[in-house]
Amino acid sequence: MQTVVFTNDIARVLDDSIGQLSPHGIFVLTDTNTSRLVWPLLKNCCASMESAGLIVIPAGDVNKNIESLSCIWAELQRTGANRHSLMVNLGGGMVTDIGGFAAATFKRGMKFINVPTTLLAAVDASVGGKTGINFGGLKNEIGAFREADSVIISTRMFATLPPEEMYSGYAEMIKHGLLDGDSAFHRLLDYDPVNHDFDRMLSLLEESVGVKRRVVAEDPFERGLRKALNLGHTAGHAFESLAMSNGAPVPHGYAVAWGLVVELVLSHMRRGFDSSLLRQLSDYVNSHYGTPDITCKDYPALIELMHHDKKNMDDLVNFTLLDAPGKIVIDCTAPDSEIEVALDIFRDLMHM
């Protein structure tokens, strides 16, 4: 199982982790943001980073593409990386996704460590072995299952993140809370992530990543239980893709927060999920995430996008639903007509 370290002494942990791997050459992948904001700090405090080669790709999910991937491969090749070299992915989910895939495929696989610099990457992308790029207009269409050799998570990395980024990551934590059970769910709704209490957040994060790791350990290749982690994402990805194609992109976590509400509506309709818990969630989401810019005219486009999801097997859209917090039901399907009803109720709950 991969090592995940929660620490607020990242320099020591990174040096130790690299020492244990004794790599032949170290390469740090960053994007244009993290190379400016985070890399200088790390370089100055980690002895192991002194000799590292820096690879910088343009920031933004739109650059998580085959061109950036080719640039990383070419740079590794040019600077003599081999399969015993180490890549350190320093950035958000975009960097850990594409960096993980580049490392998984360069000379059929070199080692890599993820150091997430956003809450979203810490709680989601950096852990669990899903790597990849967008392709042909679809997100994460190409990739591999390959876990980082280790993941090093420090909440101090998030000190300068804007509130929007904190909420975006927190939506995935709420998802994990819903998968875990009542008390974890309520612990999360009782906290506001922009409070920047580093120690409280490190403890909530350790609990949250633990939920994901237990699921991934049971089903690394998404044959069954891992689909639990898809909660909120079938509808969420549709919100995200629609916003993107309308030229007004929304943060991933915001789309997931809305998707969670839609899918708990479906859980209520089909599985009897408790309506007062549903309302507690929709209130939290409404007050911290606002509402998506949709009307009923967008339903056909949203539902069409849901049909594109990787996890679908048949003509029906596949959802992960809940009987209650912690009571997970994977491989639920719903006819399009019922998804429309759920979207109506979602808009009611969100006072849209």
Add this chain to the structure above:
Amino acid sequence: MQTVVFTNDIARVLDDSIGQLSPHGIFVLTDTNTSRLVWPLLKNCCASMESAGLIVIPAGDVNKNIESLSCIWAELQRTGANRHSLMVNLGGGMVTDIGGFAAATFKRGMKFINVPTTLLAAVDASVGGKTGINFGGLKNEIGAFREADSVIISTRMFATLPPEEMYSGYAEMIKHGLLDGDSAFHRLLDYDPVNHDFDRMLSLLEESVGVKRRVVAEDPFERGLRKALNLGHTAGHAFESLAMSNGAPVPHGYAVAWGLVVELVLSHMRRGFDSSLLRQLSDYVNSHYGTPDITCKDYPALIELMHHDKKNMDDLVNFTLLDAPGKIVIDCTAPDSEIEVALDIFRDLMHM
């Protein structure tokens, strides 16, 4: 462990194999040669092929590149393939390498079956899980370890192959014989692959693929023993790359045959490999494969190419050598000066 079927009733076996996988959609990958020469035969005799979508890429190792890979991904996406779909790679090693990598990475992995149409692909590329593409002028620089769900091998596929293609594949069989032991090695030197005795060849092939499978099963990710399969390839790849860069490419197996002689010379020098067995091999190679177009002026370029090998860890070139047939020594290194001496002796043995 992956299923490898040796058969001369390919239609029935392919239909059975596909039936067991019950895929959601079937896609056949071929190149411009196999789509013309082999695909029509298969399409007409296999019920499972009737509904298959055909993807054709340009033939030749030079097209085992990122552009062809993108075309395959785009075509899978356009025609609605999902991770429960099946890809059938029908072709030589170029098709099984790139098709396996495309399947391993499309939506993070779909199923695939290899149906090799060349002896070389049957004995080498189609079995063992190495997939990939060339990149930045280096062979197989990008890829993944991923085994086909099954491999179906029929020697009748090779009925129309030119002698050059048969010898090219046979070099890998000789390599496997050397790794196996004295009797396997001599059985191979006693046969001429252009005799086209389908049943004899099927039996030699089953024995030969068995050697590779035993090695791969013990070390799927090439951390140790799998390097045994590299016998002949450190020098072989250098011959192949040099010929390519001189604009006069040679078949892979010819380069391997010459590489085997060079590396048995090194085995003789460093490990006491028997000189009369070395001479038997060099006579067989000389009479069936001829000689590479090199002089002592090419030594620096050849040695520089050997230093680029993926398996190298240090500044010394890594070889797999033999104490005797079946007595394998991985991770041998040799200084450049000794490689030059081995190349001199190689040229003597080959009467160059």
